[in-house]
Amino acid sequence: MSNLRIVEHKTGPAGNLIVLRIEGSIDQANIDQLQKTIARVVAGGCARIIANCEKLSFISSSGIGVFIDLKEVLGEKNGELAFAAVTSKFLNIFHKVGVDELFTMFPGEKEALSHFNQGA
DSSP: OOOEEEEEEEESTTSOEEEEEEEEEESTTTHHHHHHHHHHHHHTTOOEEEEEEEEEEEEOHHHHHHHHHHHHHHHHTTOEEEEESOOHHHHHHHHHTTOTTTSEEESSHHHHHHHHHHOO
């Protein structure tokens, strides 16, 4: 069984930015957990999300699909999705499946937070 842990950290002036620190694997066994977490965050009014992938060990194509859908949903709400601390392994995967240009990516969480704080 795959392990997935998602730690949520609200930030921003009105708590309108959330960092999802993703640890472990995103695959068919736990994709529902990721989808439910994201749905709850978006339903709670958050339209600016940083996915910190520093401790992500695996992502399936279904997992990438969840983030593509999330980007579209947030775009409809004038929000934004950004990735932080994406390893070269995952950058390569994103490139191979043709989604690397779709997402905004930062070397670390600090840089992603700075990006969002400039636009706040």
